[in-house]
Amino acid sequence: MKFAEKLYFSCAPRLQSVLVSAYGYKLYQKRYTGIYHKLRKEIDDIKELRAPEIKAYQDERLHQMVTYCSSQVPYYQKLFAEHGIRPNDITTVQDLKKLPVLNKQTILQQGHNFQPKEPLKPFMVQHTSGSTGTPLALEVDERTYKLAMAMLVDHEEAHGVPFGAKRATFAGRMLKPADDMRPPFSRFNKAENQRLFSSYHMNQNTFPYYKNELDKFQPQELIGYPSAIYDLATHYQKSDSKPGFQPKAIITNSETLLQWQREKIESVFGCRVYDYYGTAEYVIFAGQDEAGIYKPNPIIGITEVEIGSDSVDTGSLLATTLTNKQMPLLRYNLGDTATLADPDQPTAGTPWIKSVNGRVDDYIETSDGRLIGRIDHIFKGVDGIQEAQVVQKLPGSATIRLVKDSTAEFNESTLVSNCKQRLGDDFLVTIEQVQIIPRGRNGKFRSVVKEK
Numbered sequence: 001m002k003f004a005e006k007l008y009f010s011c012a013p014r015l016q017s018v019l020v021s022a023y024g025y026k027l028y029q030k031r032y033t034g035i036y037h038k039l040r041k042e043i044d045d046i047k048e049l050r051a052p053e054i055k056a057y058q059d060e061r062l063h064q065m066v067t068y069c070s071s072q073v074p075y076y077q078k079l080f081a082e083h084g085i086r087p088n089d090i091t092t093v094q095d096l097k098k099l100p101v102l103n104k105q106t107i108l109q110q111g112h113n114f115q116p117k118e119p120l121k122p123f124m125v126q127h128t129s130g131s132t133g134t135p136l137a138l139e140v141d142e143r144t145y146k147l148a149m150a151m152l153v154d155h156e157e158a159h160g161v162p163f164g165a166k167r168a169t170f171a172g173r174m175l176k177p178a179d180d181m182r183p184p185f186s187r188f189n190k191a192e193n194q195r196l197f198s199s200y201h202m203n204q205n206t207f208p209y210y211k212n213e214l215d216k217f218q219p220q221e222l223i224g225y226p227s228a229i230y231d232l233a234t235h236y237q238k239s240d241s242k243p244g245f246q247p248k249a250i251i252t253n254s255e256t257l258l259q260w261q262r263e264k265i266e267s268v269f270g271c272r273v274y275d276y277y278g279t280a281e282y283v284i285f286a287g288q289d290e291a292g293i294y295k296p297n298p299i300i301g302i303t304e305v306e307i308g309s310d311s312v313d314t315g316s317l318l319a320t321t322l323t324n325k326q327m328p329l330l331r332y333n334l335g336d337t338a339t340l341a342d343p344d345q346p347t348a349g350t351p352w353i354k355s356v357n358g359r360v361d362d363y364i365e366t367s368d369g370r371l372i373g374r375i376d377h378i379f380k381g382v383d384g385i386q387e388a389q390v391v392q393k394l395p396g397s398a399t400i401r402l403v404k405d406s407t408a409e410f411n412e413s414t415l416v417s418n419c420k421q422r423l424g425d426d427f428l429v430t431i432e433q434v435q436i437i438p439r440g441r442n443g444k445f446r447s448v449v450k451e452k
Contacts, residue, residue, distance in 0.1 A: 024191030031149040061322040075113035144324040155287035160248040170224035183209040199228040207235040215244035223251040227445030230261040233268035256358040283319035294353035313343040367396030378418040384410025397428035
């Protein structure tokens with residue numbers, strides 16, 4: 001544990017909120033000052049453009065970025081030479097296909113080669129880890145970082161939550177030791193009028209304290225992991241109580257939002273859920289509109305859905321930065337898959353996306369080798385389930401771990417039937433009842449786990 005963390009955990013809750021606010025003011029200065037206001041105007045201006053104008057904008061920015069990579073970035077200098085590519089060969093979004101797809105493993109192995117020859121001081125370094133747990137340091141320039149912040153604020157405001165409004169956050173932050181079950185379970189960030197709630201301490205005994213803290217705070221927005229906010233909604237239902245506040249919107253991120261999670265959250269809180277898809281690499285921001293369609297913002301990057309040979313509307317998500325000169329990523333494989341809202345729509349640029357389906361690793365494999373994503377539909381019409389996770393060790397079979405909801409009758413045969421309808425009659429389904437489904441790193445919930 002770092003010294004700052006030790007110091008924080010040694011303080012009383014009120015002093016912890018002071019420390020959280022102090023750090024919050026530091027982040028506020030980093031996020032919302034300087035060129036931030038100019039970027040907000042850019043976001044507003046591009047909304048007025050028609051599709052051909054947006055394409056022309058992206059074509060121009062792409063050519064500028066490729067030219068920069070050709071002159072400044074060692075990785076791309078070598079790549080372009082090997083493929084016989086010159087900057088003038090890539091002048092439109094369609095020309096991107098001349099480049100090979102970039103995978104995370106390449107960045108892990110050659111991260112230093114993505115930095116420009118004329119060193120730029122990174123405005124921010126995002127530390128994350130890959131599926132193997134190998135740490136990845138992603139360097140971001142000021143424009144890209146503040147643009148990502150501005151896009152989130154724009155997404156919130158588009159759905160009725162003004163900048164600076166009270167918001168309650170449920171994410172993976174450790175606000176107190178895991179074994180400390182004493183209230184309070186939130187800390188206040190005065191800088192952003194934000195109350196941070198622990199996602200690690202909520203159970204039937206602590207929920208009344210969460211409810212009281214929320215009622216007293218009266219947030220206009222709930223934001224955070226879908227699984228954490230779903231867990232909160234479940235406790236309201238199980239305790240036969242209702243929120244003593246009315247949010248204008250609920251914003252979710254960082255996990256795949258499942259339909260059964262959305263339905264319960266919206267039912268309990270009486271407002272819409274608007275998910276958004278963004279990444280630690282800052283190459284894409286796609287927020288849901290009123291119809292639930294994810295629309296990638298054209299300023300931060302170019303989005304591609306690379307359709308496979310076995311599908312007409314679903315494929316791998318690729319993204320190309322248009323802004324980050326500190327560590328430019330071209331045709332970067334995000335590791336997730338997506339389904340187009342309209343199969344006849346162009347798959348590159350700013351394609352409208354019906355759903356983000358999760359990582360390829362999270363697909364369920366049938367006995368004949370088919371990969372099936374977004375299987376949360378198997379729970380449609382099945383009552384008596386509080387939460388569920390599908391675990392697969394071998395193709396053609398899976399175990400469904402579920403936490404039962406005592407307030408409704410569970411019909412196992414309906415769930416098994418739903419599975420076989422979507423996965424095949426020969427698919428072997430085992431139901432396993434558990435008390436709790438553990439979260440992964442950072443408190444995130446995985447709906448599908450592939451065990452090897």
